[in-house]
Amino acid sequence: MRTRLWHVVAALVAGLMTMPQTACGGDSQSRSDSFTVGLLLPSRSVPRWEHSDKPLIEKRLKELCPRCTVEYANAENDADRQRQQLTSMITKGVKVLILDAADARALRSSIVDAHRADVPVVAYDRLAEGPVSGYVSFDGGQVGRLQGEALLKAMGAQTKSSQVVMLNGDPTSPNAAWFRKGALSVLAGKVRIGRSYDIQGWSTDDANAQMSAAVAALGPDRIGGILAANDAIAAGAISALKRAGVRPLPPVTGQDADLDAVRRILQGEQYMTVYKPFRAEADAAAAMAVALGRGDDPRSVTTTTTDSPTTSRIPSVLLTPKAVTAGTVEQTLVKDGVYSIDQICTRAIRPACEKAGLTR
CATH class of the missing domain: 3.40.50.2300 (Response regulator)
Structure with missing residues (x-):
């Protein structure tokens, strides 16, 4: 696993805010800047998901991509429900998914389906199995x-x-x-x-x-x-x-x-x-999702790589807890x-x- 300094991420996230865009509004708006991000969180039993992560991710996505929309679902600790939610989002045409898997192994086949549908998946907080395109968490x-x-x-x-x-x-x-x-x-x-x-x-x-x-x-x-x-x-x-x-x-x-x-x-x-500073985690996930939604290399906003049981060298951001x-x-x-x-x-x-x- 190779590591660079976290300030690189901060600079790159800030760079996304000022990146030349076809415009945030007007007839010249590029389709790549008006896509939907699917956000799937695992439960309501842990308060942070609804109270911190969800609003922080939604806020940062809107800042980075004002014309983007968010499709949200909570699995309520049910992997089967989350699989259905993920499939529904793909059917609705989301461009990229941010997924905190209710069951990292059980969601593997759904992530394979997303990959086949050209919908990249950012694994959030928990490293899901399957061909994920990026990973954001804490050490x-x-x-x-x-x-x-x-x-x-x-x-x-x-x-x-x-x-x-x-x-x-x-x-x-x-x-x-x-x-x-x-x-x-x-x-x-x-x-x-x-x-x-x-x-x-x-x-x-x-x-x-x-x-x-x-x-x-x-x-x-x-x-x-x-x-x-x-x-x-x-x-x-x-x-x-x-x-x-x-x-x-x-x-x-x-x-x-x-x-x-x-x-x-x-x-x-x-x-x-x-x-675990949730704002930094949410910012990194949003930046990665926007980069993937625009067709950019996620490594532009990551600092390291991580191996999962199924995938090696996943572009990653691993933050420091306190x-x-x-x-x-x-x-x-x-x-x-x-x-x-x-x-x-x-x-x-x-x-x-x-x-x-x-x-x-």
């Missing part, structure tokens, strides 16, 4: 490493005497294995993994059930930390721990910087989350405009915000 290994490092720091001296429960992501997502591998690269040999579960659909309810099983198997006093793959899973784990009467709560990791998770972090229920704890909410999430202090600090958690120095 999943680094996500796992940030979680593992934070957990070790929070556990402190308890790493020798207690156990970690790993609540991994959905096994149908290639990211889940990537996160787990990154976390284990930090945790292996330093803590004992008492239990490890795969959480179907990244479901809060499944995480709750598996955490309850871990408490029953290991005992409430022998769990020193929870490696939760994302914030929805963390929510289920914390609920189970509370119901079992575990006090104090062991440190719990997360990912996605969901608003409820940020509030849990400030209240001391969740130790950390991993923030760890967020109670002490860094302001300089990360608030600074980047993800949330305002007013959004985070409801009346119920205002004392916790003040304790963390998060005040207007």
Whole structure:
């Protein structure tokens, strides 16, 4: 995999804004600048898809290609539904697809169909199998490493005497294995993994059930930390721990910087989350989709290449995630405009915000 500096992408994305066009309006408008982009996201169970990724991608596409339109669909964690949605978009004549696969392997045949129909596919956040034309995500290994490092720091001296429960992501997502591998690269040999579960659909309810099983198997006093793959899973784990009467709560990791998770972090229920700057991811995907829709080489807006189980050297952008704890909410999430202090600090958690120095 070859890597260039991220600022190249920023410059190229900016370049798309000023690229000579046949015109943004008027009789001379080129057909290549009035196409439809299909956007397929995997679920509503993870808040970021609807609240962050969708509006950010739509906004950036409109900025880069004012006459382009967006056809949107959400799979609701159903790979069959997403296959139908993808087929429908091809039938309707979309020029390019941005796809976050509900099941990376199950969507492979649909991506082959898109390729045969000359509809390029940009794999978004998760690397789907099949002949995708581009890939935009975050370094999943680094996500796992940030979680593992934070957990070790929070556990402190308890790493020798207690156990970690790993609540991994959905096994149908290639990211889940990537996160787990990154976390284990930090945790292996330093803590004992008492239990490890795969959480179907990244479901809060499944995480709750598996955490309850871990408490029953290991005992409430022998769990020193929870490696939760994302914030929805963390929510289920914390609920189970509370119901079992575990006090104090062991440190719990997360990912996605969901608003409820940020509030849990400030209240001391969740130790950390991993923030993946969604705007940069959305910008890169939009830039790649517009380039492909115009018939340009996607490598003009990528920084590296990635190999999937089916395709080698996919033009890619892999961005850098950031760890967020109670002490860094302001300089990360608030600074980047993800949330305002007013959004985070409801009346119920205002004392916790003040304790963390998060005040207007």
